[in-house]
Amino acid sequence: MSFALATGMPIDQSLAPLRGGLVLMGGALSWIICMLGWFFNPHGPESLAVEKVYRELGAFLDSMGTETFRRARQRTVLAMKHAEDTLLAGFSNRRNPNELKRLYLLNEHANAIFLDAMEISLNKKIVMPPELGQSVRALAGAIASKTKNKKKILQPDQMTDEVEGLFMKLYNADAIMNEPVQKIDQAATISKPSLKTIFLGAFDKNSIVFLSSVRYGTILTIAAIIAYSANFNRSYWIPLSCAAVMSGPTIIATFHRAVQRTFGTVIGLLIASLILAAVHNEYIIVLIILSLTFITELFIVRNYGLAAMFFTPSALIMAEYSSQSYDFGFFATVRITDIIVGSLIGLIGSVILGSRSASFSII
Structure with a gap:
């Protein structure tokens, strides 16, 4: 994800330490809060x-x-x-x-x-x-x-x-x-495979982890080629949307996530437009982003479509204020276009590469 986001930034090697440091600081803060x-x-x-x-x-x-x-x-x-x-x-x-x-x-x-x-x-x-x-x-x-x-x-x-x-x-x-x-005169039987066993087992040709990784890698490569060769604005949103849609465990779940992400994004765009039209104070924007992120974490484990309604306006608000271009129409059009394209690639790729899986044969 960090690699994809970096491709949408201006090329400036001198800013690499700063950008990497900001990512490190964000991850470190999250880790500290979780470990309290x-x-x-x-x-x-x-x-x-x-x-x-x-x-x-x-x-x-x-x-x-x-x-x-x-x-x-x-x-x-x-x-x-x-x-x-x-x-x-x-x-x-x-x-x-x-x-x-x-x-x-x-x-x-x-x-x-x-x-x-x-x-x-x-x-x-x-x-x-x-x-x-x-x-x-x-x-x-x-x-x-x-x-x-x-x-x-x-x-x-x-x-x-x-x-x-x-x-x-x-x-x-x-x-x-x-x-x-x-x-207590009872023995607790704890069986936990070593990290080496897990790692080597993932590279077995019959491992579902290995097969899924090959499928994910192939589809995301195709999504990245399409995104960057067609010169989409904010091209990284296409492989990111493709990866989000493909995280469904079955073909049916993949289709549901594609539909949920699309409709959730449209509703999220409406929410973002209302916020940007009514709020012009940076401190209030920070509180709004905090609230949207909090609501996203509440809903994302229950329903991906509901979560998309809140992380979409959060992303658009951050994008508009960080770029200081204040062109909401541009960001909204680009995001919904890239998300639809990425979702379709993920859905089509999952159907083609997973057509012989047990989850697909149930349809």
Whole structure:
């Protein structure tokens, strides 16, 4: 991205240290802000991830036998996958603090409860008692707060052997939460491949990472050739838009991102025009860019089209004020043209190179 942006700047080798330093300062500031939480709660992300697993697990247990079962099951699986990735990212071979061990064991028990519940769900005659979901959520509330679970596990008067097994696993998880780690006689099995294994595996000819990289590289090369050979203004927006659209995991997702980016950009242009027409104070512009960036980060994990409505005016405002040309019509026309061209290249390239993939054959 930095390389593409540099191609749109005036050629001046003497400014290379300044431009590189500005990028370094921006990245360093972001890193410092993100790492501030480490001083107060080093394992906060891991605790929140495991807490979410138990909250989703409680909702999943309540949904058994209802119409919301499939959706709750999917949310629980996604939460467990996210927790596993977060725990592995926080693991280090040089140190293995007790708090991480506790979280690993709690996550393993949540997986065991989920698998047993899935097996029980095959027998549609068995109804989960509400006390089970309530107890799981009570345990979830104690994970991130670092306090003992003061709420007792509510056990129904009558239950089947299968449900009793779930309560036994829940009792074990409660013990792991409340007892000192030194007294827990369980081993946390942590399997994390080395950096060398990951790196070399990515270059295997059968690796999906390698195949995807070749596909991305080929399409982005074509997008860059078209952008710079046709002398588009702000040519770097074309490969950037192409890369953003292609980040969808399937052909359908790629098509959705192309449509969302196009419509989001059009609406974003309208928002930018209103802001630039009404606001002429630099300090207020800074606050507006801050607000737009904040809203973008809130929406981009949920809906790319909504996020495009806010990062588009932010980019246009910065472009216009940094260039001091104040020609909004020029920037708006250039951006929407380049984004449409880049999105089309990404969509066509994904269809051609990914036509034999499993995701495409579903269409």
